[in-house]
Amino acid sequence: MRADHIRLLHSRLSASGHDLGPDVGRLTPALSRAVAAALPSHAPPADWQGWPATRQAVALLQALARAEGVEAGPLDGWWGPQTAHAAAAMLARDSTGHLPDWRDITPATANPNGWPAESGVTAFYGPHGTPDGPRPPLVQVPSPWTFRIAWNLSQTRSFLWAHERTAPSVARILSRIHHHYGEARIRELRLDIFSGDYMPRLMRGSRTRWSMHSWGIAYDFDDSRNRLHWGADRARLAQPEYRPFWEIWEAEGWVSLGRTKNYDWMHVQAARPD
Ligand SMILES: [Zn+2]
Incomplete structure (x- = not known):
């Protein structure tokens, strides 16, 4: 996960009311706690609490992508090409207002x-x-x-x-x-x-x-x-x-x-x- 992917999480979690402090583009303890608080409502795999904070963060990004209508593959917390693509699509939509569109x-x-x-x-x-x-x-x-x-x-x-x-x-x-x-x-x-x-x-x-x-x-x-x-x-x-x-x-x-x-x-x- 790059800094701009962390920022995606930060902005989404801030918008839903988590108090995260300033966005520093890193997985801070406050951000990790918010990730762990948000993840259960997205039906993660049963063993998610044993995952490292980074994997939980990737899983939440996958879940948010799915919730926003962007295909992100299985919610497994692994950063693969599908997740990278979903994150790129979310970033593109945040900056242009729409998903990258084939008709363009x-x-x-x-x-x-x-x-x-x-x-x-x-x-x-x-x-x-x-x-x-x-x-x-x-x-x-x-x-x-x-x-x-x-x-x-x-x-x-x-x-x-x-x-x-x-x-x-x-x-x-x-x-x-x-x-x-x-x-x-x-x-x-x-x-x-x-x-x-x-x-x-x-x-x-x-x-x-x-x-x-x-x-x-x-x-x-x-x-x-x-x-x-x-x-x-x-x-x-x-x-x-x-x-x-x-x-x-x-x-x-x-x-x-x-x-x-x-x-x-x-x-x-x-x-x-x-
Ligand atoms: Zn062919």
């Missing part, structure tokens, strides 16, 4: 490479791959940073598969992302977590439509923090620090389903939704 996002519509509509991908790229059959023409695009494989983080790879028609664009995009963020920030933002490129399969929930991954023209990043059905209120890649990442893809005509449709925030593709 305006994806760029440039299409300098002339990527086709989804209905025209076969005409443009040729046939999709199938699990046991032919593959589309794929090339390895070297990445300026090393990817970690989402389902086995100790496994790495240093390239992305790309359809030969998108490969030059993918190379430019990776280079720009690397130039913008740098290696350390890429890792910090988990933009090095690879969750998929070429993968011949049907679209989730469809028996007839092939996923854009079947042509090697789509990528997924950090799926565990950007679940398929999560909206901008939960998906990591919807947060403001990822805007340059998306703008770099969009400048090359790629489409983020998150930024255009507010689901599947992990995914970007070289085809325009129909």
Whole structure:
């Protein structure tokens, strides 16, 4: 918890009548006592009284987020990405008067490479791959940073598969992302977590439509923090620090389903939704 998160607690507890003294951005004994007094009314786990003061404070922040309509995950007192996201949303609402809103996002519509509509991908790229059959023409695009494989983080790879028609664009995009963020920030933002490129399969929930991954023209990043059905209120890649990442893809005509449709925030593709 950072000082501004402590301030959130301080302001909420002061507003509900606790006498806490001045806000010093730290968990003072008075603040800890107020946390312990407020927590029971939010139905915390049975053993909460045995938790250290910091964990109780995190739990109260989770409870307050929930009470204010911000999804914060389970009330467990552990500071994870979901709690961090909830705290960021509460701080944003305190300063702007509203929650960060997906409708405030305006994806760029440039299409300098002339990527086709989804209905025209076969005409443009040729046939999709199938699990046991032919593959589309794929090339390895070297990445300026090393990817970690989402389902086995100790496994790495240093390239992305790309359809030969998108490969030059993918190379430019990776280079720009690397130039913008740098290696350390890429890792910090988990933009090095690879969750998929070429993968011949049907679209989730469809028996007839092939996923854009079947042509090697789509990528997924950090799926565990950007679940398929999560909206901008939960998906990591919807947060403001990822805007340059998306703008770099969009400048090359790629489409983020998150930024255009507010689901599947992990995914970007070289085809325009129909
Ligand atoms: Zn995808």
